[in-house]
Amino acid sequence: KAGVTQTPRYLIKTRGQQVTLSCSPISGHRSVSWYQQTPGQGLQFLFEYFSETQRNKGNFPGRFSGRQFSNSRSEMNVSTLELGDSALYLCASSLEVYSYEQYFGPGTRLTVT
Amino acid sequence: AQTVTQSQPEMSVQEAETVTLSCTYDTSENNYYLFWYKQPPSRQMILVIRQEAYKQQNATENRFSVNFQKAAKSFSLKISDSQLGDTAMYFCAFTGANSKLTFGKGITLSVRP
Numbered sequence: 629k630a631g632v633t634q635t636p637r638y639l640i641k642t643r644g645q646q647v648t649l650s651c652s653p654i655s656g657h658r659s660v661s662w663y664q665q666t667p668g669q670g671l672q673f674l675f676e677y678f679s680e681t682q683r684n685k686g687n688f689p690g691r692f693s694g695r696q697f698s699n700s701r702s703e704m705n706v707s708t709l710e711l712g713d714s715a716l717y718l719c720a721s722s723l724e725v726y727s728y729e730q731y732f733g734p735g736t737r738l739t740v741t
Numbered sequence: 742a743q744t745v746t747q748s749q750p751e752m753s754v755q756e757a758e759t760v761t762l763s764c765t766y767d768t769s770e771n772n773y774y775l776f777w778y779k780q781p782p783s784r785q786m787i788l789v790i791r792q793e794a795y796k797q798q799n800a801t802e803n804r805f806s807v808n809f810q811k812a813a814k815s816f817s818l819k820i821s822d823s824q825l826g827d828t829a830m831y832f833c834a835f836t837g838a839n840s841k842l843t844f845g846k847g848i849t850l851s852v853r854p
Contacts (some may be wrong), residue, residue, distance in 0.1 A: 644801045661841065671832065671844040684841050719784060725840050734788035 630655065632721050632733035639737045646707040649736045650701040652714030653700050659683075659732060660702040674717075677702050678725045683732060706738075714740045743768045747837050747845035754823045755853050761808075762818045763849050764833030773837040775809065777818045780847070781829040789831070792816065820850075828852045 633652045641647050653660050661684075661705075673686040679698035694704040701741040706713055716737050720730035744767045760826040763840045766775065774822050777789040792809050804821045820827055834844035 659840075663842070663844075670846045671842075673841045673843070676841060683824065684839055716784065720786075720842075724807070728836055728840065729788060730842060731788065732778075734783075734785050 632661030632710045632719055632731055634717075634733040634736050636736060638737045638739075640741060641709050642741055643708050643709055643711060644706060644722070647738060648703055648705045649717055649719075650698065651702045651704075651721075651733060653702070653719075654665060655729055657721035657723055657731075658700050659722045659725050660700065661697055661722075662702070662704050663718045663720065664688075665718055665735070666714075671718070673702065676725075681727060693736050709740045711740050714738060743770070743773075743837060743843045745833050745843050746773070747833055747848050749848050750846070751849040751854060753819075753851045755845075756781050756823055756825060758772040758823055759819060759848065760823055760832055760849065762820075764816045764818070764845055766814050766816060766833070768814070768837060770837040773814045773835060774835070775807075776842070777805070777807070777816075777836040778834055778844075779827075779829045780832065781826075786832075790818065791801045794844050797813045819827065822853045825852050825854060 635650045659678045661676040663669045666704040680696045691707045697703045716735045718735045719733045722730045744764045773794045775792045779787045790802045808817045830847045832847045834842045
């Protein structure tokens with residue numbers, strides 16, 4: 629069974645632009661979560677989606693948004709990029725909301741210049 | 742709010758020896774799960790081991806085992822017979838009723854040949 633895939637793997641954007649990252653969960657997994665990883669703040673939870681609905685949201689500004697499609701694929705969007713948004717964005721999928729085991733993708737490395 | 746603390750930023754161990762990574766957490770919940778994740782230099786996060794809080798028996802996965810002390814809110818990972826491939830960053834993580842993962846800052850483990 630294929631693992632979690634994320635596209636693109638690397639991205640360079642300029643301040644003020646917006647970006648969309650994509651995540652395809654493991655086949656059969658219905659829950660997708662997003663995390664931001666930076667050297668300073670570590671791993672921080674962004675949001676979780678299940679059945680196309682956002683179930684949980686972390687403490688991030690409204691510039692960070694996401695959605696989930698009927699096939700469980702998910703996208704996250706960051707608008708008006710800031711230098712501090714440079715990070716590794718990790719997507720994780722799990723079978724159900726309370727299945728507790730999350731499987732991570734390789735991440736998208738976003739650099740904002 | 743839950744917190745996860747990994748106080749050691751880095752450790753080093755000789756190949757074939759045993760090493761223990763420490764983690765403490767704080768929560769008011771009674772039902773939760775604890776995890777150790779491994780993130781090798783290639784950046785793919787891998788689940789190493791998990792522990793259900795309601796189980797008194799410590800989890801074991803091959804060379805990896807945990808020492809779960811619920812009253813002390815302590816969850817350490819023991820790696821036996823360390824191998825070069827164990828070189829990675831290790832994250833302790835907690836999940837409770839809201840199913841989001843809260844991570845510690847991580848510890849960089851280097852296995853010396």
